[in-house]
Amino acid sequence: MSLFKRASRTLERASRTLPFELPAQGVLQPNDANDPLPYYYHPWVGWLYRHRLQMGLDLLPPGGTRVLEVGVGSGVLVPTLTKRFAEYTGTDLTLAPGLTSLVAPGCQARFTAADLLKDGDLPAGHFDAIVCFSVLEHIADADGAARGLARALAPGGTLVTGYPMVSALMTRAFELIGYSGIDNHHVSPPARIAAALGRVLRPAGRAAFPPYAPIPAALYQCSAWHHG
Numbered sequence: 001m002s003l004f005k006r007a008s009r010t011l012e013r014a015s016r017t018l019p020f021e022l023p024a025q026g027v028l029q030p031n032d033a034n035d036p037l038p039y040y041y042h043p044w045v046g047w048l049y050r051h052r053l054q055m056g057l058d059l060l061p062p063g064g065t066r067v068l069e070v071g072v073g074s075g076v077l078v079p080t081l082t083k084r085f086a087e088y089t090g091t092d093l094t095l096a097p098g099l100t101s102l103v104a105p106g107c108q109a110r111f112t113a114a115d116l117l118k119d120g121d122l123p124a125g126h127f128d129a130i131v132c133f134s135v136l137e138h139i140a141d142a143d144g145a146a147r148g149l150a151r152a153l154a155p156g157g158t159l160v161t162g163y164p165m166v167s168a169l170m171t172r173a174f175e176l177i178g179y180s181g182i183d184n185h186h187v188s189p190p191a192r193i194a195a196a197l198g199r200v201l202r203p204a205g206r207a208a209f210p211p212y213a214p215i216p217a218a219l220y221q222c223s224a225w226h227h228g
Contacts, residue, residue, distance in 0.1 A: 010201045015201035016163035017060075018057045018058070018060060018061060018080065018084050019057075019080075020050060020053050020054045020057055020077070020080050021079055021080050021083075022040060022041075022076065023075075023076070023079060023102065025041045027102075028074040028075055028076060028096070028098075029074060029096050029098050030073075030074050030096060031072075031073050031074055031092055031094050031095060031096035031099050032094050035073055035074050035096070036049065036073075036134070037073070037074040037076065040076060042141060048209070048219075049218075052133070052134075052162055052209065052220045052222070053076070053077065053133060053162070054086065054163065055162070055207040055208075055209065055220075055221075055222045056131060056133055056161075056162045056207070056222035057080070057131075057142065057160075058128075059158075059160045059204075059205050059206075059207060059222055059223075059224040060129055060131070060158065060160055060224075061129075061158055063128070064085065064126055064128030064129045064157070064158075065085060065086045065087055065088070065128075065218055066085065066087040066088075066089075066126060066127050066154070067081055067084070067085040067088050067089070067127060067128065067129045067130070068089045068090075068091070068126075068127040068130045068131070068152060069081060069088070069091065069092075069130075069131050069132075070088045070091055070092075070114075070130060070131070070132040070135055070149070071090070071092055071132060071133060071134065071135035072091060072092045072095070072096075072099065072111065073092060073096065074096050075090070075096055075098070075099045075102045077100040077131065077133075078090060078099060078103060078109075079087075079102050079103075079104060081131065082102070082103045082104040082109055083104040083107070084224070085107065085128075085129070086106075086107060086108065087107070087108045087109075088103070088107055088108070088109040088110075088120065089109070089110050089111075089127070090109070090110075090111045090112075091111070091112055091113070091114035091116075091121075091122070092113065092114075093113060093114075093115065094113065095111055095112075095113055096159075099111045107219060114150065115165065116135075116139070116144075116145050116148040117139070117144045117145065117148055118148075118221070119148075119151070122151070122152040123138065123152065123196070124151050124152060125150055125151070125152070125153070125154050126152060126154055127154055127157055128152055128154055128156075128158075129157060129158050129160070129226050130149055130152060130153055130157070130158075130159045130160070131159075131160050131161075132149060132159065132160070132161045132162070133161070133162040133222075134159055134162060134163065134164065134189060135161075135163075136163050136189070136193045137163045137164060137166055137186045137187070137188050137189070137190075137193065138186065138187065138188075139187070139188060140188060142185045142188045142192045142193050142195075142196035143196045143199065145196070146193075146196040146197045146199065146200050146201070147200055149161075149197075149200075149201075150200040150201050150227060153201075153227040154227065155181070155227055155228045156226070156227060156228055157226070157227045158204065158224055158225065158226055158227075159197075159224065159225040159226075159227070160200060160222060160223070160224050160225075161193070161197065161222065161223055161225070162220065162221065162222040162223075163188075163190055163193055163220070163221065164186070164190075164220045165189075165190065165216075165217075165219050165220070166186045166187075166188070166189040166190065185217065189202060190215050190216070190218070191215055191216065191222060194215060196224060197225050201225035201226060201227055202225060202226045202227075202228075203223065203224070203225055203226075204224040204225055204226045205223065205224040206221060206222065206223045206224070207221065207222045207223075208220070208221040208222075209221070211214045
């Protein structure tokens with residue numbers, strides 16, 4: 001049995017320690033025209049959008065003080081993460097309005113525009129945890145993105161990423177829910193992303209939908225990676 005499968009099954013047996021809390025509809029604002037915010041409340045697929053985030057949150061280990069969210073978007077995860085961590089940094093290429101109002105009391109939070117591929121945009125070796133959902137499939141330079149994430153992670157820290165299937169099937173699925181042109185945005189498939197991350201970090205767990213689906217067959221998958 002692979003390291004990914006052993007770690008994943010252990011994590012699936014563990015109790016949920018960080019439940020995702022979706023803000024009420026109307027609280028969040030999109031950061032750009034491509035923000036998937038409406039789909040979290042969609043009557044058909046909203047449950048899957050929410051479930052994919054919970055899969056990733058379940059891979060975060062206990063402990064740690066400083067968390068980085070790469071791709072903060074509308075801020076859908078800000079309330080959940082700022083309740084869990086004492087220090088939070090949220091980054092994106094474009095920041096949505098109203099993000100600071102989502103921060104839980106007592107958390108020291110900052111939001112900044114940053115590019116994962118630029119060496120100086122993120123502090124090196126600083127974060128105990130990094131979450132990066134639905135970002136890496138948008139970056140053609142998978143190795144550069146992996147190096148940027150690894151560089152920002154503190155020794156012993158954990159990166160949790162999430163990314164969808166990139167295929168003709170997924171293109172059709174997005175079209176059915178009203179999102180056309182997804183191929184213009186999804187440029188790195190899961191196998192390329194996982195291979196790039198595996199060159200700089202150590203795999204620590206994986207969750208997929210449908211459950212236990214291998215990398216090529218998962219509609220969405222989350223993976224955890226350790227530094228050192």
